[in-house]
Amino acid sequence: MTYRVCFVCTGNICRSPMAESVFHARVVEAGLGGLVEVDSAGTGGWHEGEGADPRTVSVLEEAGYAIDHTARQFRPSWFSRLDLVIALDSGHLKALRRLAPTEEDAAKVRLLRSYDPAAGADLDVPDPYYGGVDGFEECLEMVEAASAGLLAAVREHVEGRAA
Template sequence: MTYSVCFVCTGNICRSPMAEAVFRARVEEAGLGDLVQVDSAGTDGWHEGDGADPRTVSVLREAGYRSAHLARRFEADWFAGLDLVVALDSGHLRALRRLAPTPADAAKVRLLRSYDPTATDPDVPDPYYGEFDGFEECLRMVEAASEGLLDVVREAVERRAA
């Protein structure tokens, strides 16, 4: 049975597709590609059907990540098929927990930076209205948290297999 992770930001064009691409690469590098499904979505549907922001695409490409992406909105009924919903900031965390149909679904929602023991701020800031360096900083935060997240997902996959 596949372990499913969905990253969620606001419009699903900057932070969450970046986190999806980085984490998918980590999963593949760890040899878990057949066991872990990685996806992303937004809390709002403003950009549904759009590709990732060109600055996101550029930052990912420069760092060696592959990404093919179309934005979509997170739907409450997705909780049933997900093991973990990873919010990129505290506002997304609150919105997703309110959207969750059950307390068990709300418990699936976690902040990405909670997996980075060096993080001093729980949020990955939205780079959309800023300059290119904001996207680079976002990538650094996502990469730093991805290692801890991978450890948690790997443990969950191993428990399922036992």
């Protein structure tokens, strides 16, 4: 049975597609490609149908990640097929928990940086959209730092299902 993870930010053109690309690479490197499905969405539909922000694409490609992305809006009906919904900041966390049809679904929503033991108290990945490329590079660093812990948690679930 496939374990499904969806990353969610505001418009699905900066942070969440970046997290999707990085985490997908980690899943494949770990040999879990056939067991874990990774995607992303936005809390709003402003950019639905568009590609990722060119700065996101540039920073990812420079770091060696592949990206093929079309923005879309998160739908409450998706909770039933998802195992984990990863919010990129506390605003997304609150919005997603409000959308959750059940308490069980609300419990599936977690902050990405909660998987990074070095993150400290501020668990938000700042929105780089209104700044320069350095904000996108900082975002990538945060996403990469949290991906190892997230992968460990997902691996534990996947291996637990197989047992």
